Amino acid sequence: MPDPTQPVLDFEAAWRSAREVDGWLTEEQARVLHQAAGAVAPGRVVEIGSHLGRSTIVLAASGAAVAAVDPFPDDWRYGRPDTEQRFRRHLAAAGLSDRVELHVATSRAVREQWDAPVRMVYVDGKHDVWSCLDDLRWSRFLREGDTVLVHDAFSSLGVTLAVLRDTLLGRRHRYVGRTGSLARFVVGTPSASDRVRVLRELPWFARNLVFKVLLRLHARPLARLLGHTGSADPY
Numbered sequence: 511m512p513d514p515t516q517p518v519l520d521f522e523a524a525w526r527s528a529r530e531v532d533g534w535l536t537e538e539q540a541r542v543l544h545q546a547a548g549a550v551a552p553g554r555v556v557e558i559g560s561h562l563g564r565s566t567i568v569l570a571a572s573g574a575a576v577a578a579v580d581p582f583p584d585d586w587r588y589g590r591p592d593t594e595q596r597f598r599r600h601l602a603a604a605g606l607s608d609r610v611e612l613h614v615a616t617s618r619a620v621r622e623q624w625d626a627p628v629r630m631v632y633v634d635g636k637h638d639v640w641s642c643l644d645d646l647r648w649s650r651f652l653r654e655g656d657t658v659l660v661h662d663a664f665s666s667l668g669v670t671l672a673v674l675r676d677t678l679l680g681r682r683h684r685y686v687g688r689t690g691s692l693a694r695f696v697v698g699t700p701s702a703s704d705r706v707r708v709l710r711e712l713p714w715f716a717r718n719l720v721f722k723v724l725l726r727l728h729a730r731p732l733a734r735l736l737g738h739t740g741s742a743d744p745y
């Protein structure tokens with residue numbers, strides 16, 4: 511009988527599948543997701559913002575049950591009419607379809623109907639400040655000490671403002687640290703030093719903003735000179 515606390519795929523196998531899927535997640539960030547989800551397996555992880563399944567594959571490979579939430583909007587940024595079908599194909603190719611329950615709706619609509627236990631939340635949905643703050647409300651299903659991971663926490667103005675507001679003014683999340691711009695929080699009352707630690711990430715956020723501006727200005731050689739390779743925004 512398979513051990514439900516063991517990963518379905520070890521990290522290397524999971525990453526071999528996930529890296530073939532377009533999306534925004536580095537290998538180091540994927541490793542953090544796999545480890546954090548594995549720590550609560552076979553408990554449930556809620557993923558807000560799944561796109562083509564890059565992060566979903568890594569989460570599901572850990573052995574956790576994954577509730578993937580994405581309305582798959584047909585918008586300028588993420589939209590293509592076949593995004594949901596491509597998402598399902600990628601999960602099937604990784605052999606993980608039966609580990610993922612897909613909710614094709616907004617995070618808020620799903621949350622308002624939600625009544626099942628959750629052990630970890632991964633936030634990578636709509637990147638404006640209000641949506642991100644709303645997504646963080648999923649943490650009310652978690653217990654003290656459980657993990658909340660937020661992608662683009664220090665590389666997207668909306669997400670960064672939401673994280674600053676939540677951690678500086680809120681009393682629910684303690685900042686642990688980051689892998690690139692993937693921030694890790696645990697549910698618990700933040701101390702003054704937890705709050706200061708978030709503020710200390712602001713130079714890293716400023717650096718990422720500079721690279722984003724340079725890329726918008728088509729100044730890739732200058733961005734490269736300053737340390738950012740590739741054409742994608744830093745994350």
Ligand SMILES: C[S@@+](CC[C@H](N)C(=O)[O-])C[C@H]1O[C@@H](n2cnc3c(N)ncnc32)[C@H](O)[C@@H]1O
Pocket residue numbers: 532533534535558559560561562563564565566579580581582583588615616617618634635636641
């Ligand atoms: C940055 S992408 C997610 C990337 C994905 N996690 C990956 O690893 O590639 C953001 C996703 O959030 C989804 N999204 C937009 N509005 C949303 C909402 N209100 N609730 C949940 N997801 C939303 C978009 O459709 C898009 O697929």
